[in-house]
Each structure stands twice: as C-alpha cells, then as structure tokens.
Amino acid sequence: MKVTLQAILAQADQQGYAVPAFNAYNTETVMGVMQAAQEAKAPVIFQMYSRLFDGPLASLVAPAILEAMQQLDTPAAFHLDHGAGIPAVLRALRYGATGVMIDASALPLEENIAATAQAVELCSACGVPVEGELGHVGTTKDNVMGEYTKADEAARFVKETGVSALAVLVGTAHGHYQQAPVLDIDRIAAIKAATGIPLVLHGGSGVPDEQLQASVGAGIRKVNFGTDVCCSFLDSVFGVSREIIALDLFMREPVQAVKEFALEKIRLLGAENRG
Numbered sequence: 001m002k003v004t005l006q007a008i009l010a011q012a013d014q015q016g017y018a019v020p021a022f023n024a025y026n027t028e029t030v031m032g033v034m035q036a037a038q039e040a041k042a043p044v045i046f047q048m049y050s051r052l053f054d055g056p057l058a059s060l061v062a063p064a065i066l067e068a069m070q071q072l073d074t075p076a077a078f079h080l081d082h083g084a085g086i087p088a089v090l091r092a093l094r095y096g097a098t099g100v101m102i103d104a105s106a107l108p109l110e111e112n113i114a115a116t117a118q119a120v121e122l123c124s125a126c127g128v129p130v131e132g133e134l135g136h137v138g139t140t141k142d143n144v145m146g147e148y149t150k151a152d153e154a155a156r157f158v159k160e161t162g163v164s165a166l167a168v169l170v171g172t173a174h175g176h177y178q179q180a181p182v183l184d185i186d187r188i189a190a191i192k193a194a195t196g197i198p199l200v201l202h203g204g205s206g207v208p209d210e211q212l213q214a215s216v217g218a219g220i221r222k223v224n225f226g227t228d229v230c231c232s233f234l235d236s237v238f239g240v241s242r243e244i245i246a247l248d249l250f251m252r253e254p255v256q257a258v259k260e261f262a263l264e265k266i267r268l269l270g271a272e273n274r275g
C-alpha cells in the first residue's frame with residue numbers, strides 16, 4: 001500500500017527498526033524488491049536516483065513502482081534519492097513520489113539550510129515529506145571523508161528546515177568499500193537524541209551486518225542500498241545461460257537475485273513482519 005516516507009519511518013521509529021530503501025533502475029529491480037517485501041511482510045522504500053528522473057526512464061519505471069506499491073499489502077514509499085535541486089524535486093512529485101530527498105550537503109551550512117527549507121516548503125504544499133542531508137556523504141573513491149555530522153548543528157538544521165528525516169555522515173560512503181567502514185555509533189545516538197527524528201544511513205552496501213544493526217540500535221531508521229542492488233542483479237545476469245533467449249525467462253534469475261538480496265537486508269534491519 002502506498003504511504004509517505006514520514007508514515008513509513010514513523011512506525012520504524014516507534015518500534016525501533018529500520019526500513020531498507022532500495023534503488024530501482026528497471027522493472028526487474030522493482031519486481032525483486034516487491035517480491036521480497038511481500039514474502040517478508042515488510043515495509044519497503046523504492047527510490048530512484050535523481051539522474052533517472054532527468055531522462056525518459058522515469059516515465060516508464062515510476063509507474064511500475066507505483067503499481068508495485070498498490071499491489072503490496074505492506075506499506076511502501078516511493079522516494080527521490082539525492083534530489084539535486086528544485087527541478088528534480090518537481091519531476092519526482094510529478095511522477096508520484098511520496099518522499100523526496102534534497103541533497104544540498106556539499107554547500108555551506110547556511111546555504112544547505114536555505115535550499116532544504118525551500119524544498120520542504122514546496123513539498124509541504126502537496127503533503128510530501130523531505131529528507132535532508134547534513135555532512136556530505138561522498139564516494140568510496142574520495143581520498144578523504146568529509147567532516148562528520150555534528151549533533152548540535154543537526155538539531156539546528158532540523159528545526160530550521162522542517163525535514164522529516166535526516167541523512168548523516170557517520171563513516172559511510174557511496175560505492176564499493178576497499179576496507180569495511182567503521183561507523184561512529186555514539187555519534188548516531190547523539191544526533192538522534194538532539195534531533196528526535198528518523199536518521200538515514202547512505203552507502204549501506206558493504207557495511208558489516210553487526211554495524212548496520214548497531215546503527216539501527218542508535219537511531220538509524222532508513223538504510224540506502226544502491227550499489228548492491230546493481231551488483232546482485234548484474235552478477236546474476238552474467239551467470240545466466242546464453243541459451244535462454246526469451247528475455248522474460250532470462251530475467252527470472254536476476255529478479256530472484258534482487259529478491260534474495262532485499263530479503264536479507266529486510267531481515268537484518270528488523271523490518272520483517274512489520275507490515
């Protein structure tokens with residue numbers, strides 16, 4: 001069933017688990033995530049990266065996501081991932097997103113607050129909650145990590161922007177880790193205490209299980225998985241026999257691979273049977 005980002009995270013916050021947010025790129029990734037949510041009776045977030053909203057793909061994949069949400073008996077949200085600005089936010093709203101991330105984290109604090117507050121005001125007109133980011137979560141290819149999110153700044157950011165969820169920099173990055181990351185769990189707990197809202201962990205792919213669970217214990221309520229959705233799909237595609245020609249049959253195994261990956265993360269984050 002279709003719900004907003006705020007609704008899906010509010011229940012996670014009350015019950016102390018995290019909702020996995022899986023990036024969707026095509027119908028097959030939507031199917032894999034949907035089947036996992038159905039089987040595990042779990043709430044789930046489908047999200048699409050900002051770039052996908054810029055091209056023709058969104059007009060085809062977004063309806064598939066909305067249809068999957070309708071078919072699911074469990075709560076599901078559709079989220080814009082790393083909205084680069086107001087045009088990206090508007091496109092996501094047009095395609096039916098029930099949550100929006102505005103990422104102005106590369107800007108100085110004052111400008112980040114201003115840009116995020118503008119997105120919150122815009123989205124509030126149609127009842128869509130916003131995720132902001134404070135502390136820039138970079139990529140695993142960066143030489144140095146940015147400055148971690150500070151609890152006092154996070155409290156001010158949340159108060160002045162009105163965001164419903166906050167992405168924080170506490171040791172993760174986007175992409176394939178060369179070395180397993182070490183998350184600052186105490187910092188997550190401090191930010192959670194200072195802000196009181198659901199916190200979001202980006203770069204969930206490749207984070208060791210026990211650290212993901214500790215981060216949930218400290219207040220993370222949404223964990224993003226992009227890289228490993230792609231990898232589970234692609235590893236399977238390259239392993240399928242070339243003797244299978246019909247694409248629907250060829251895609252059965254990749255869909256199953258995405259489903260199994262999603263199921264594993266749903267269980268790890270404590271989201272199973274929370275639907």
Ligand SMILES: [Zn+2]
Pocket residue numbers: 082137174202203224
């Ligand atoms: Zn991210």
